[in-house]
Amino acid sequence: MQNKLKVMLIAGVVEVIALAILSGANSNSTIKILGYEAVQLGNRKIILKAPAQMHLITNAEEIRHELHVGGDHAFAIAPDKPGPQMALLVGDYLSVGELDDLSKLLVSIQNDTSARIVTELMTEDELTLVLSPQGAEKDSSFYLFHRYTRCYPYYLRVMSGWEGTKDIPPSVVHALQGIEVRK
């Protein structure tokens, strides 16, 4: 039994290392590892890199002012706030430059009726867009999470629920313009 246990231990060490490498491969940046849950669920994830000239929110106060929300970390936007408006609001910060793979991205969204967009603006110049299925996040309404402002002054996370429709509002398409898609 000791020998079998020894084999199991060696196998275990190898497995743990392999899994760490594989999860590292899925998450070779901070942003990716935070989106790991969605990857775990077998979803697609695309990392978007914003062009250098795009305008970024630089502090929590500015976001609060712009969005007219209160609190200090997570806020639900007024439930009756229509999604595209929210997306446009984000788009205002991002809408510069050309978008190479937007059409590809939107096709992939449209082919998955259960998908919702989760965007995470985590660092100064990077944005993660994660497609997650219904139920992966606990609320399908539009949300703005502005959390961990101390660590990530640029953290902006928007979730939109387009359940039941294949149509992506044109305003969202517009809002996403200017983002370079990087896989």
Next chain:
Amino acid sequence: MIDLLKLHWQFIRRPSEALDEHIPVWPLEYGIVLYLISYGGAMIQSGKSLTVISDFVSDFWGLSGPLFVYLFILANLSIGAAVQYYLQPQFVRRIAGMAKETFDANLLRKIIFFSPTANAIILVILILPLQIISSVLRQFPSMSMLTLVFIVLVGVVSIWLVVSSVNTFVVQWKGLAKFFKLNAGQIILAEFVIPLVLALPLILLYGSRYLTFMQKYLR
């Protein structure tokens, strides 16, 4: 593999016999590796826990990136192992009222480190390989159905991990009672009360911040 699964079953069904039969003869080093695989593997295999750890590391220390996540896991495991290796025998010896000469510290260490054996066996034989396969399959979008099958399998098998984890406490409890003649009150003192008292400064220092973090996370 069948033998190891039988061993797993023995640890779950008859922990006292498993203790008697295996723990005194297995080398302590095996126990330490089992401990690391069991807790480290459990942390790594769940994407949810990686996300929580990642958020925790960035929220508390402002550090971001997978490297810091893995360093944090490693530091946690090492500190946990060191505390259990060096300090736990001290508490238990004093609680049991045994002399240094008659107290078998290594036997206690074996009980501590071999207690997650059932947990580690189920992880190594079933969960981690399935998780690795699904991780590889996720790289190929065309294999999404197969990926889903493996994800479901991991989920189903992980339920058994809960049973194995509870068994960790059962094995430690039975081991302390059997080999060191501790009663229920003394075991609770050694296993829960003293560690809690030792952790008190940390709890006072970070407790409220931790609660805020969890509220924020659970919201």
